[in-house]
Amino acid sequence: MEVSALKLPIHKHRLYPSTRFLYARCEGCRVRGHIYGGYRCNDSGCYNNASPGGWFHKECGESPSEINHPSHPEHPLTFNAKTGYKRCHLCGLLIRSGYCCAICHFVIDMACAQNLPPPPAIEHPMFHEHSVVRTKEAPLMDPCKICKSLIDEGYPYECLTCKDVFHLDCVNQSREVNHSSHSSHILDFFTSESLPENAEKTCILCGEESAHVLYHCxxxxxxxxxxxxRNPPPLTVQHTKTHRHTLSLLARRVSFTCNVCGMQGDRSPYSCIQCSFLVHRDCIDLPRVININRHDHRISLTDHIGRRGNLKCGVCHQSVNQYCGGYTCSTCPDFVVHSSCPTKHRVWDGVELQGIPEEEVIPPFKVVGDNLIRHFSHENHILRLESDGTSTRDEKTRCEACVSPVYSDPVYSCEQCGFILHETCANLPRKKQLPFRNIQFKLYAPNMDSYEAFECYACKTMFSGFRYKAYRISIDVRCGTFSELESYEFHDHPAVYYNDKKASPRCRACHHRGEMSQHMLSCDDLIVAESGIALSACACLKC
Known part of the structure; x- marks a missing residue:
């Protein structure tokens, strides 16, 4: 990798400086929000399907191992990466890492360590007529009087007269701010309902629609x-891999096509005026070489896709602009992916592979003679290929891998013990990327004397054959060989993998409604053009 890694006390893995913009929870201060630059971890264990992990604010990544803090002037505080779920003495949040006093067992989280301690009382708060005091009680699960969202963690402020409660960050908001993104005018504090109907109620910078409060010009x-x-994006960004010139924030509503991902944007791009270059802020400093769970080979970021046979994204299945950048595969020339899709659709394992050698591909068997192999699942005996189709078998004779009848299909068989594999099953790869999780799966063959069945993570049916495993997840080889854009008996069009836990669509094959954990197939012709969300599902995998 081109940037040197740092071993910092805040994290168990080495961290890399980054110019990437993203919305995530900082692993240091545990504050969720936009991280502009900072540090990242390049270990797949710090990334999951739900949200990107292993990211740190620059200030958090560079935090010293020992500090003196005004909240505890008696003794120095030492950083401890494993505090064991203690409650911060200042804000009341439960923390797993923070600054601790070895003598007094005093502990504060990283966010509090970077700021002055909050006052125990505020005599004249900005948005309340009475003074408010800091409580040391567990969260009340009551709505904050200002932002209207629930106070579900941390110590709140409370008005003893009105019994109203407030978040620490809300109670003393300024009514007016001079903001870097709009330096020409002062921004005033408004509640959304107090603004005129035609006023902008969506943040110009991040696109979040506020149901409660905004700063407005x-x-x-x-x-x-x-x-x-609180956390404005930088006005300029220098990242030569994204663009050779300095990029400047254009903080306004404007329709544009991102030169990096080729997708449409509607607000606040970073721009280079002399090159007419516009880019989404989250398309700056994208990973260069990655694995995704929709493809078996590495894909690499290019600034110009060019003419290719198939210009449909391998993740969202929408058209790809050949004049913009994207991810391509050196092995499969027709496979392309929008630049933004690996991170937006959670199909990337979070590891930047640039500079890391590719793993050696281990074949599932060794050729030991003409039509003779030694398969990894049956190493004690030789298997012979029977491909002439003359040997017929009843349906009791089943492939050890897929547990399906072999009939007259080409098979590898063992003359000594009756072990048998379809030729296609014998060629199943030892390692494979599967769309069900952002991890690499390995092919596992159970002991042939053991017929213990397991539940497939994808189709939820019991199975006793070969399986792809990763951590505690097992996928049967039938689901493990699922390939997108194939046609199926129950539908005339190609199908793609679809998993939306919020949707729970009805299967058109078995007519049952999918459970929260059920994985579905969706018709490629039923994809919404811009969002990539399936309108309805064709079938569940068990069909």
């Missing part, structure tokens, strides 16, 4: 959310 109809007010 009435002259320009310019609005930003509280998160972007």
């Amino acid at each position: 009435s002259k320009c109809n310019f609005s930003i959310c509280i998160d972007c007010k």
Whole structure:
């Protein structure tokens, strides 16, 4: 890799400096929000399907191992990566890492360590007529009087007269701010319902629609959310791999086509005026070489896809602009992916592979003679290929891998013990990327004397044959050989993998409604053009 890794006390793995913009929870201060640059971990164990992990604010990544803090002036505080779920003495949040006093067992989280301790009381808060005091009680699960969201963690402020409660970050908000993204005018604090109907109620910077509070310029109809007010994006970015010139923030509503991913944007791109170059902020400093769970080979980022046989994205299945950048596969020239899809659709394992040698492909068997192999699942005996189709068998004779009848299919068989494999099953790869999780699966062959069945993670049916395994997840080889854009008996069009736990669509093959954990196949012709969300599913995998 081109940048040197750092071993910092805040994290168990080495960290790499990054210019990447993303929305995530910082592993240091545990604050969720936009991270502009900072540090990243390149270990797949710090990334999961739900959200990107292993990211740190620059300040958090560079935090010293020992500090002196005004909240505990008696003794120095030492950073401890494993505090064991203690509650921060200042904000009340449960933390797994923070600064601790070895003598007093005093502990604060990283966010509190970077700021002055909150006052025990505020005599004249900005948005309340009475003074408020800091409670040391567990969260009340009541809505904050200002932002209206529940106070579900941390110590709140409370008005003893009105019994209203407030978040620490809300109670003393400024009514007016000079913001870097809109330096021409002052932004005023508004509740969403107090703004005119035609006023901008969506943050110009991040696109989040606020149901409660905004900072707004009435002259320009310019609005930003509280998160972007506290943590504004940088006005300029220098990243030569994305663009050779300095990129400047254009903080306004504007329709554009991103030169990196080829997708449409509607607000606040970073731009280079002399090159007419526009880019989404989350398309800056994208990973260069990655694995995704929709393809078996590495894919690499290029700034120009060019003419190819298939210009449909291998993740969202929408058209790809040949004049923009994207990910391509050196082995499969027709496979392309939008630049933004690996991170947006959670199909990437979070590991940047540039500079890391590819793993050697281990074949499933060794050729030991004409039509003779020694398969990894049956190493004690030689298997012979029977491909002439003359040997017929009843349906009791089943392949050890897929547990399907072999009939007259080409098979590898063992003359000594009756072990038999379809020729296609014998060629199943030892390692494979599967769409069900962002991890690499390995082919596992159970002991032939053991017929213990397991539940397939994908189709939820019991199975006793070969399986692809990763951690505690097992996929039967039938689901493990699923390939997108194939046609199936129950439908005339190619199908793609579809998993939306919120949707719970009805299967058109068995007519049952999918459970929260059920994985579905969706018709490629039923994909919404812009969002990539399936309108309805064709079938569940068990069909």
